[in-house]
Amino acid sequence: MHVELYERIWMWAAGALVVVFIGVVVTTAAMGAIQPPSHIETVNPAALDQHPEFAAPDVKTNADGSLTVAVVAAMFSFTPDPIEVPAGRPVTFRLTSSDVIHGFHVVGTNANAMAVPGYVSQFTVTFTTPGEYPIACHEYCGVMHHMMVGKLIVKAVER
Numbered sequence: 001m002h003v004e005l006y007e008r009i010w011m012w013a014a015g016a017l018v019v020v021f022i023g024v025v026v027t028t029a030a031m032g033a034i035q036p037p038s039h040i041e042t043v044n045p046a047a048l049d050q051h052p053e054f055a056a057p058d059v060k061t062n063a064d065g066s067l068t069v070a071v072v073a074a075m076f077s078f079t080p081d082p083i084e085v086p087a088g089r090p091v092t093f094r095l096t097s098s099d100v101i102h103g104f105h106v107v108g109t110n111a112n113a114m115a116v117p118g119y120v121s122q123f124t125v126t127f128t129t130p131g132e133y134p135i136a137c138h139e140y141c142g143v144m145h146h147m148m149v150g151k152l153i154v155k156a157v158e159r
């Protein structure tokens with residue numbers, strides 16, 4: 001079968017791009033740079049008030065000194081608010097929403113996730129710099145979206 005030269009060049013170029021893209025995904029995944037959603041945990045958004053963790057979301061200190069923070073986002077606030085954690089310790093956030101999709105971004109840090117009704121979003125971050133950080137909702141969630149701000153207080157650890 002005869003294939004024009006330019007056609008052949010573009011076919012090989014497209015094939016090479018596919019190989020490069022797959023290589024990038026495999027390499028970064030193998031080196032830990034990609035963390036795809038690994039923990040698909042569902043929750044009934046209509047029954048959060050009876051949920052053992054999300055009925056009264058709060059900051060809990062684990063036996064190893066790390067912390068787990070359950071957060072419920074709802075129009076137009078985060079609970080708990082403010083969230084107080086110590087600096088220098090791993091903090092695992094577990095987020096969900098009771099109504100619509102919200103965002104959860106601790107401004108100035110890489111703590112950033114979506115709070116999706118029906119699902120638990122989990123990520124772990126260690127805050128090293130004490131201070132007060134605003135928590136912004138970054139998914140448009142309704143007329144008062146721009147007022148949906150929480151606060152994270154990172155306390156200096158006493159020595």
Ligand SMILES: [Cu+2]
Nearest residue numbers: 137139141145
């Ligand atoms: Cu919002």
